[in-house]
Amino acid sequence: MSIPLNILDLVSIREGSTACEAIANSMSTAALADELGYSRLWFAEHHNTMGLAASSTALLISQAASVTERIRVGSGGVMLPNHAPLMVAEQYGTLANIHGDRIDLGLGRAPGTDGMTAQALSGSSAEPQSFAQNIYDLQGWFSERGQAYSTPIKSAVSAGTNVPIWVLGSTMNGASIAGQLGLPFSLASHFAPDQIDAAIKVYRDSFTPDAPTAQIDKPYVMAGINVMVADTDAEAQREFTPVRQMFADIGRGRSRQLQPPVEPSEFAAQGMGENPMLTISAVGSPDTATEQMAEFVERTGADELITVTYAYDTEVGQRSLRLLADAWF
Template sequence: MSVPLSILDLVSIPEGSTAREGIAASMESARLADRLGYKRLWFAEHHNTPNLASSATSLLIAQAASVTEKIRVGSGGVMLPNHAPLMVAEQYGTIANMYGDRIDLGLGRAPGTDGMTAQALSRSSAEPQAFAQHIYDLQGWFGPDGTAHSTSILSSASLGTEVPIWVLGSTVNGASIAGQLGLPFSLASHFAPDQIDQAIQVYRESFSTEAPTARLEKPYVMAGINVMVADTDAEAQREFTTIQQMFLDLRAGRSRKIQPPVDPQALAGQLGGAAAMLDVSAVGSPATVKAQLDEFVERTDADELITVTYAFDPAVRNRSLELLAELWF
């Protein structure tokens, strides 16, 4: 069962590399994804971490759009509580005016960082009602008159761009908000697998075409999945230890850059909760990954998959993208 494939990029910084090098590698992958036929490339906002350079999401999106031609480019997502909604409208409207109708705006309510950093970034409320109002205002700023629904403030930079808005979430709460707003839902199943089936069910059951924010005639689910494709299962499993180490670091409160792969046996018995967080993954040779992706699509009935691939060596990531495209498209 084939559905569109997209890519989520957090702009990783391998040990021994810099943010500059991580961004350059990310842009090279963007060019490759564009040539290979992936549907969209999204960047995820994160802060106060040494292993990711995806903090200034709008700048990365603009740069990726400048080096690609066909692929949709967007945020997966902008953590709206960290931003003033008007500024988001102006930034993404500007990008849409520069690069046309291939810009997406995915919005989340989580801060994408620790509590102290979230407080330093905080610009708007994460409460569901405020979040919904901000989305409605953003739609107004992207609309034909360029003004929000709760204020007469004009955003000439975004006027008429009609940038499509997605709601991101990892639980039934986020799913319910997306459904009630009548907007497409991107499910963070690649790191939060516990409520996948319930969240998708809640989203579809709560979906409304009557909400003032509604932009779809029926529900649309994009589900996240970790992917590593290599020529053999053993090679892919070894490369996958890079993200396993990253999640072990996360759970242990250890702060370091992306680590090189190790023998999978070296991590045996250590993964525990980290393994559970990475439960939604497709890892192996092309045939193995194809079967795993098919199984996940059948389980979720997702309309689209967004894949996440971490690798210490950017060439390994690009090879995985190539093999994935060959087996899927």
């Protein structure tokens, strides 16, 4: 039986488009994902990035939950150093009160931006011990008592919501934190492939089911993978070029909106090979892509996959979701 499939949405803004249009397209995709049987829809948090409209994660989650009925909606994730933990508890407690038991809270230690912007956003420490303590306090605010463990401050709106928490990470540090806290781990393998196997091993080896913060009794991994599915391998490779251009821009320090697809041969002509950050990708026809995904599941032992699809044309992205759902579920 296939493992659950999820979607990570960065709300990309294509060249010549606006953030308003990107958000509207994202909500249309959310409704489709709900219909197709995807298990979770998570929104990332990025700042000072002209090609992405995923900044106010809680607002995107609330809107997506309003246009869906079944799918779990959450953060992939809240970059906790950018926020005051109490505010996160109040926001996600409010979401749970409005939308019921469909809200996930994924937490990361990275700022999701550059150093200058991170300083402007700073709400808490990214130091591992502080990060762990903040998670413990968040659980207190989500508990029946509605009170953090390190302070007498209470939160009525989050009390009793018990919003499930995930730890996000791309390195062994994040994996170790997730394991020691006894929490599920979401691995950012879709852009950080270098430490996948080591990070998963560290997570499983360090997993502590009797930790005060533990929410599960055994390790549970969700791994990220870039996906583009089309009718043919050649078509999928062409539609995958916008993300290849985006990562090439990152390497050059250039910030642009999502570019239209080009012929893959143009990359070779410009002296650009495959980007190692995109190693974990499934690109091709339904048979090709699902075979690549199955191999990745076999390698990692992942309990769930979270797919990332950048498409210049919204219809192309949504067709990819349909083709994948038909082939996987």
